[in-house]
Amino acid sequence: MILYLGKRVLAVAGVLLVICAVTFTIFYVLPTDPAVHACGKTCSSEQIALVRQEMGLDRPIHEQFAAYVSGIAAGRDGCAFPCFGYSYQNSLPVWDLLTDRMAVSVSLALGAALLWLTVGVLIGVASALRKGSALDRTLMAGTLASASVPVYFTAMILLLVLVQYLEFLPYPDYRPLTEDPVGWATNLLLPWVTLASLYAAMYARQTRSSMIETMGQPYIRTARAKGLHERTVVTKHGMRSALTPIVTIFGMDLGGLLAGAVITEHVFGLPGIGQLTYDAIFKADQPVMLGVTLLAAFFITVANLVVDLVYAGIDPRVRYA
Amino acid sequence: MATTPSTRSGRSPGRIAFDRLKRDPAALFGASIVAVFVAVALGAPLLTALSGWDVQTFDKSAIDRSLGGVPYGDLGGIGAEHWLGVEPGTGRDVFARIVYGARVSLLISVAATAVTVVAGTVIGLVAGYVGGRTDTILCRVMDLVMSFPSLIFMLALLSVAPDANRVLLLIAIMSMFSWPYVGRIVRGQALSLKHQEFVDAARVGGGRAAHILFKEMLPNITGPILVYTTLAIPANIGTEAALSFLGVGVRPPTPSWGQMLDDSLKWYQVVPSYFIVPSVCLFLTVLAFTLLGDALRDALDPRGTNA
Amino acid sequence: MTALLQVTDLRVTFAAGTAVDGVSFTAHQGRTLGIVGESGSGKSVSSLAVMGLHRNAIVEGSIVFDGEELVGASPSRLRALRGSRMSMIFQDPLSSLHPYYTVGEQIAEGYRLHAKASRRAARERAVEMLADVGIPSPRARVADYPHQFSGGMRQRVMIAMALVCEPDLLIADEPTTALDVTIQAQILELIKKIQEERGVAVIMITHDLGVVARVADEVMVMYGGAPVEHAPARQVFKTPGHPYTRGLLDSIPRHDLGGGGPLQAIPGSPPSLLTPPQGCRFHPRCPIYARASAEICATERPAFIAGLACHYPGAAT
Numbered sequence: 001m002i003l004y005l006g007k008r009v010l011a012v013a014g015v016l017l018v019i020c021a022v023t024f025t026i027f028y029v030l031p032t033d034p035a036v037h038a039c040g041k042t043c044s045s046e047q048i049a050l051v052r053q054e055m056g057l058d059r060p061i062h063e064q065f066a067a068y069v070s071g072i073a074a075g076r077d078g079c080a081f082p083c084f085g086y087s088y089q090n091s092l093p094v095w096d097l098l099t100d101r102m103a104v105s106v107s108l109a110l111g112a113a114l115l116w117l118t119v120g121v122l123i124g125v126a127s128a129l130r131k132g133s134a135l136d137r138t139l140m141a142g143t144l145a146s147a148s149v150p151v152y153f154t155a156m157i158l159l160l161v162l163v164q165y166l167e168f169l170p171y172p173d174y175r176p177l178t179e180d181p182v183g184w185a186t187n188l189l190l191p192w193v194t195l196a197s198l199y200a201a202m203y204a205r206q207t208r209s210s211m212i213e214t215m216g217q218p219y220i221r222t223a224r225a226k227g228l229h230e231r232t233v234v235t236k237h238g239m240r241s242a243l244t245p246i247v248t249i250f251g252m253d254l255g256g257l258l259a260g261a262v263i264t265e266h267v268f269g270l271p272g273i274g275q276l277t278y279d280a281i282f283k284a285d286q287p288v289m290l291g292v293t294l295l296a297a298f299f300i301t302v303a304n305l306v307v308d309l310v311y312a313g314i315d316p317r318v319r320y321a
Numbered sequence: 322m323a324t325t326p327s328t329r330s331g332r333s334p335g336r337i338a339f340d341r342l343k344r345d346p347a348a349l350f351g352a353s354i355v356a357v358f359v360a361v362a363l364g365a366p367l368l369t370a371l372s373g374w375d376v377q378t379f380d381k382s383a384i385d386r387s388l389g390g391v392p393y394g395d396l397g398g399i400g401a402e403h404w405l406g407v408e409p410g411t412g413r414d415v416f417a418r419i420v421y422g423a424r425v426s427l428l429i430s431v432a433a434t435a436v437t438v439v440a441g442t443v444i445g446l447v448a449g450y451v452g453g454r455t456d457t458i459l460c461r462v463m464d465l466v467m468s469f470p471s472l473i474f475m476l477a478l479l480s481v482a483p484d485a486n487r488v489l490l491l492i493a494i495m496s497m498f499s500w501p502y503v504g505r506i507v508r509g510q511a512l513s514l515k516h517q518e519f520v521d522a523a524r525v526g527g528g529r530a531a532h533i534l535f536k537e538m539l540p541n542i543t544g545p546i547l548v549y550t551t552l553a554i555p556a557n558i559g560t561e562a563a564l565s566f567l568g569v570g571v572r573p574p575t576p577s578w579g580q581m582l583d584d585s586l587k588w589y590q591v592v593p594s595y596f597i598v599p600s601v602c603l604f605l606t607v608l609a610f611t612l613l614g615d616a617l618r619d620a621l622d623p624r625g626t627n628a
Numbered sequence: 629m630t631a632l633l634q635v636t637d638l639r640v641t642f643a644a645g646t647a648v649d650g651v652s653f654t655a656h657q658g659r660t661l662g663i664v665g666e667s668g669s670g671k672s673v674s675s676l677a678v679m680g681l682h683r684n685a686i687v688e689g690s691i692v693f694d695g696e697e698l699v700g701a702s703p704s705r706l707r708a709l710r711g712s713r714m715s716m717i718f719q720d721p722l723s724s725l726h727p728y729y730t731v732g733e734q735i736a737e738g739y740r741l742h743a744k745a746s747r748r749a750a751r752e753r754a755v756e757m758l759a760d761v762g763i764p765s766p767r768a769r770v771a772d773y774p775h776q777f778s779g780g781m782r783q784r785v786m787i788a789m790a791l792v793c794e795p796d797l798l799i800a801d802e803p804t805t806a807l808d809v810t811i812q813a814q815i816l817e818l819i820k821k822i823q824e825e826r827g828v829a830v831i832m833i834t835h836d837l838g839v840v841a842r843v844a845d846e847v848m849v850m851y852g853g854a855p856v857e858h859a860p861a862r863q864v865f866k867t868p869g870h871p872y873t874r875g876l877l878d879s880i881p882r883h884d885l886g887g888g889g890p891l892q893a894i895p896g897s898p899p900s901l902l903t904p905p906q907g908c909r910f911h912p913r914c915p916i917y918a919r920a921s922a923e924i925c926a927t928e929r930p931a932f933i934a935g936l937a938c939h940y941p942g943a944a945t
Contacts, residue, residue, distance in 0.1 A: 148608035153600035226738040227711035296470035
């Protein structure tokens with residue numbers, strides 16, 4: 001188990017290093033001069049040369065990469081250029097921009113995840129247990145439609161109907177959980193529902209097929225042959241196996257969203273990492289793009305690691321492999 | 322009894338699948354919507370000639386400039402003149418932009434899917450058939466690419482990439498992050514086919530590797546590849562829209578649905594039709610391809626429930 | 629001798645068709661009934677019906693267990709009997725055991741439910757059962773997972789699980805099919821030993837006449853969803869009455885039974901559930917029909933009389 005854990009952590013570290021190298025290449029080796037981007041198009045050639053020097057771009061590439069990686073490892077205060085970087089457009093270190101907005105994206109992702117996981121799994125299990133019934137067909141048609149609705153539409157229609165016409169909810173305006181928990185929840189409700197309606201549909205379909213497959217396994221028949229109540233058969237013997245693949249996709253999806261749900265945050269005007277990304281693209285703010293990319297990579301790889309560990313916890317065959 | 326790859330007696334697996342599809346209402350519904358959109362995309366110039374408005378003409382008479390360019394009429398200017406209304410602020414014809422947007426959307430998503438599938442198939446076949454060190458390396462690469470946060474990486478790449486041919490760039494970058502998913506499927510299939518008698522026979526008979534891979538093995542894994550392809554197209558349509566929405570897709574004045582949605586964000590309270598129209602188009606195409614893909618998967622399933 | 633289980637005119641119908649029709653048999657305490665047939669002959673369907681494990685099927689006829697009618701009994705009544713008074717072991721022990729729970733948990737589960745035992749007592753019971761079925765160092769292995777056992781050991785675990793509540797009836801559905809030949813004999817010996825020690829009634833379902841020869845007191849041969857021959861084991865092997873039984877005997881090497889002739893395969897394949905042949909279901913593959921081409925075989929279904937369903941009793945020997 002320890003050996004397995006060690007191997008997985010090493011693999012994650014390796015993946016992160018490669019992703020760093022690729023990101024580095026994208027931003028620093030491609031023909032676009034980061035100094036020009038950083039300084040702006042109006043800069044004179046002397047100014048650009050100065051910025052190049054300041055960013056360390058005049059040094060050999062391997063030195064730049066080493067400085068870049070060690071800079072990330074050192075964190076906010078321990079690094080010189082070019083590490084997590086400084087956003088010229090925002091006049092703030094990228095590190096500060098990211099940490100400021102982290103709470104919004106995490107709130108959005110976790111709330112939505114809780115919602116879609118509950119709803120998706122419930123629908124999926126209900127559908128699987130009544131496979132072929134009217135309920136199953138209705139739920140599956142609904143989830144198919146729901147999974148095809150573009151998020152922009154869900155977001156805008158919710159805003160239009162619930163906020164503008166019915167004035168049922170305020171226009172989303174992020175409030176920190178620590179200061180105003182009720183405001184936090186009411187303001188995040190629409191973004192949560194928007195994200196969850198998409199993901200819940202996909203999870204319901206996934207859960208259904210996984211559950212149907214599991215309930216057809218011989219060990220389910222064994223459980224029934226023991227005289228167990230059907231409820232026990234479904235929950236203890238069925239769902240435990242059926243939800244294992246759901247853990248994998250859940251980890252990946254949550255990891256992806258923690259670094260910002262770009263579209264949802266943009267439509268609702270939530271000041272999270274996703275909105276930061278949108279602004280960075282718009283303003284060609286490369287240091288921010290770089291920071292966001294690495295953050296996303298970090299979340300996804302760590303989510304992968306967590307998924308593997310959870311998997312080992314669930315499935316003894318992985319644990320003893 | 323093991324399924325033999327090419328049974329002489331009875332209908333071929335492809336024929337059975339096709340017959341099942343023809344009787345599946347969901348598949349027929351999906352296929353007809355797909356057909357309509359393909360026809361619309363192909364016939365875009367014809368359709369705009371019919372409607373009388375092209376993509377770029379600003380119809381100043383359709384918008385109220387004193388109100389910042391809100392279209393005249395209740396439904397965003399929908400009427401006999403502009404079938405789907407006009408773009409707020411500019412007065413460009415929404416029907417024309419939807420029709421040409423369908424071109425961009427279908428072209429990019431289908432081409433990206435094609436590149437993905439071809440690359441994934443070749444790499445997956447090689448990995449599965451050759452095995453050994455080649456397989457290990459290719460698998461590592463696939464794992465690595467799949468652990469990239471693909472949307473953010475696409476955004477990063479597209480935002481720094483030089484502005485040469487945007488469509489080609491989008492196709493390249495979208496396929497760059499999705500080929501391992503095909504690669505994985507094909508590799509798994511290749512592994513299981515590798516030691517079946519007909520492949521052994523071809524090998525013993527002195528068949529060249531390329532012949533064995535593409536003439537003997539490939540025809541037996543077209544089913545899963547086809548299903549993946551049909552389901553990858555709607556995913557790519559969604560991705561293309563998202564990238565355009567986020568401002569890194571095709572550049573204006575080329576119209577695209579994602580761009581329209583991004584633009585509609587400023588107007589959704591005043592001109593709801595402007596975001597509803599492209600949303601519905603996206604919804605229908607994605608739904609149609611998904612229905613078709615699901616139906617295809619069921620039809621190709623040898624354990625088929627409605628045999 | 630009173631019957632523990634009396635099945636009369638059992639009929640099981642699925643959406644796709646009738647899988648079993650007109651099956652009757654009895655099982656007695658301390659004796660073994662072998663049910664033999666190819667896959668699709670309805671032998672497993674019949675036994676699952678006894679256990680009340682069919683979920684999407686209509687079960688008709690009568691199944692009387694220890695004086696109690698089970699056809700139409702409430703689900704809760706069936707649950708109370710399942711695993712406590714009658715239990716079942718299955719073909720593939722690996723997929724029949726839950727991969728995520730230790731064998732101890734899986735054995736103890738039924739005991740805790742039916743005997744209302746505490747967790748600790750059930751665990752002790754599981755260790756005891758593992759020892760009974762011949763698993764070395766049971767106290768250590770009780771905490772192991774199914775994948776850590778070999779095929780034969782897994783089937784022993786399955787048997788321990790089935791016997792944990794001291795059932796009166798044990799149904800073994802192809803218990804040795806997935807195992808190596810040498811292990812097969814061990815498992816059969818174990819089942820025989822348990823039966824002798826505890827006096828349970830055993831129904832042994834198999835396609836393998838060799839298995840039946842080892843353990844069964846009487847044999848019922850099934851074909852196409854119905855019995856074709858039912859007789860004491862000795863008689864079936866010595867003087868098979870049905871041409872299908874004859875065919876089965878000819879298709880296995882049987883030095884012990886003094887055959888010695890060349891091996892013969894039965895031509896053709898088992899009948900389809902959806903479109904069973906008219907007349908005697910075996911007639912398309914029957915050597916008597918092929919030789920005599922008696923019209924009655926193709927038109928009329930033979931009645932099951934005196935343990936035999938054939939228009940030409942005696943012709944097979």
